[in-house]
Amino acid sequence: MQTATSNRTPVPDVAAQVAHAMRMMGVAPIPRNYELYYEAYLGSNPQLSKELAALGSRATQEELDAIGARYFSHIHYPTGIERAHNTLAAKLTELVSLLKDEQYALDNYNRVLDEAFHKMTSKSAASADILRHAIDILTEATADTMSQGKERVQSVVQKSFEMEVIRQELDEYKRIANTDSxxxxxxxxxxxxxxxxxxxxxxxxxxxxxxxxxxxxxxxxxxxxxxxxxxxxxxxxxxxxxxxxxxxxxxxxxxxxxxxxxxxxxxxxxxxxxxxxxxxxxxxxxxxxxxxxxxxxxxxxxxxxxxxxxxxxxxxxxxxxxxxxxxxxxxxxxxxxxxxxxxxxxxxxxxxxxxx
Structure with missing residues (x-):
């Protein structure tokens, strides 16, 4: 290993020069614009530098984004992320609705049980009729609740799967956004x-x-x-x-x-x-x-x-x-x-x- 220490000669402040150039050309000082002009300043992509120079001082954000989408697609990803977020929000809303429906079904089932209990403890009718009617109520309510429960379980599983797919899509957007192409x-x-x-x-x-x-x-x-x-x-x-x-x-x-x-x-x-x-x-x-x-x-x-x-x-x-x-x-x-x-x-x- 070789080590050395020496005084440095001043080097250009690239960030300041790029920011100054952007101000002079009326370009909005946002990250995706900065990366375009930063790469152009470094000169690592002559075609990019040529296209930016051709825009002059009249570049619109749409024109800059069009160039950015061609050369740096990883920084032009908000639309995809926004779409994925919106889809995820919709799936969560559907899932919450399913859970609310399940809660409603359970509440209704509890109400039926309570009704059956009151009928069985009632002294105003014959015991056999009370029990027969209560059993009919419980059988029907249990069958309905189980059927609805199975459907909702399947729906919840499906929604969970869809949300996992969307989460993976969001992870991929972030990976692309953080990767040098x-x-x-x-x-x-x-x-x-x-x-x-x-x-x-x-x-x-x-x-x-x-x-x-x-x-x-x-x-x-x-x-x-x-x-x-x-x-x-x-x-x-x-x-x-x-x-x-x-x-x-x-x-x-x-x-x-x-x-x-x-x-x-x-x-x-x-x-x-x-x-x-x-x-x-x-x-x-x-x-x-x-x-x-x-x-x-x-x-x-x-x-x-x-x-x-x-x-x-x-x-x-x-x-x-x-x-x-x-x-x-x-x-x-x-x-x-x-x-x-x-x-x-x-x-x-x-x-x-x-x-x-």
Whole structure:
């Protein structure tokens, strides 16, 4: 493992620049619009950048949503969720109605029992007639109640099944919304949620580390070989990262060529070992076109590491891991750097894209 510490040169505040550009163009500052312009700013999708530029300063929300639906379908899912929620609400209403009917039937049956009891204890008629009439009442009421009960049980089972299907549909919408379409890792939205959750528990905070990794010289790869090749490299890098971590580690693509790993239940040494294992395996992975023989590699990663106990909150944790990452970049790349007190805190990058 190589470690290094050095002062960082200021980097552009991407979040501020994207937000400023959106204001200048009159674009509503909502998360799905931000993601469009953020990706356009990074330049990872030239066609997306070209389409947004063509809209100029007169873009309507419908036009932006149409572009978003083509490139980022995972953030244009509210309609489906709303439909599923409405269906679920309707099924719950039907189920409540069934239960109310069942309650009414039981209440009515109790009334019949009470009537039969009064007839049997009545002294105004012959005992045989009373008993015969009471038995007829109870037999008919019991048969009706059992028949209605069976029907309602079947209806309740059916409604429960339908609600389970809808619940699975809602889970799938959330999974899609939290998944990066290219790498199939978690996206920035999912990362924000998982990182914030670290500070919901003292135990999690005490045994969690954050790794922030960035592909070295990735812009040069895109410029030299084109974005389709760059996308394939991103997918391969994501597979290498995922394959060299425990199954319970959370991995996300948080930017164009940036990845983040949240390692729960891990010591500082374990986090550093994980970061170096990923770097070493990736550096030894061939990136070559089997048909043309073109070699795209080597592909390497710089990694910044910070433990949750060294930060006050999720924002501070990401900021410090980010500083460590850029210290690794400045120290020569393809190395792991652990955040230490005294490193400059001027990364200027805002991870809270979805904070309202």
């Amino acid at each position: 290219l790498t199939r890792l978690g996206n920035r939205r999912a990362f924000d949620e998982n990182l914030a959750a670290v500070y919901n528990s003292e135990h999690l905070r005490n045994f969690t580390g954050l790794l922030v990794a960035d592909i070295d010289h990735f812009k040069k790869v895109n410029d030299s070989f084109g974005h389709p090749v760059g996308d394939k490299i991103l997918a391969t890098v994501s597979n290498v990262i995922r394959a060299n971590l425990r199954r319970d580690a959370f991995v996300a693509r948080t930017g164009g060529e940036e990845f983040a790993v949240i390692l729960g239940g891990s010591s500082q040494e374990e986090c550093l070992q994980a970061a170096d294992r990923i770097r070493t395996v990736l550096a030894g992975t061939p990136f070559k076109n089997s048909k043309t023989g073109i070699n795209y590699g080597p592909i390497t990663l710089s990694v910044g590491v910070c433990m949750a106990t060294a930060a006050d909150d999720p924002f501070d944790l990401y900021n410090k891991a980010d500083i460590a990452l850029y210290s690794a970049k400045n120290a020569g790349r393809n190395r792991t750097v652990l955040f230490e007190d005294g490193m400059r805190k001027d990364s200027g990058r805002n991870w809270l894209i979805y904070r309202r």
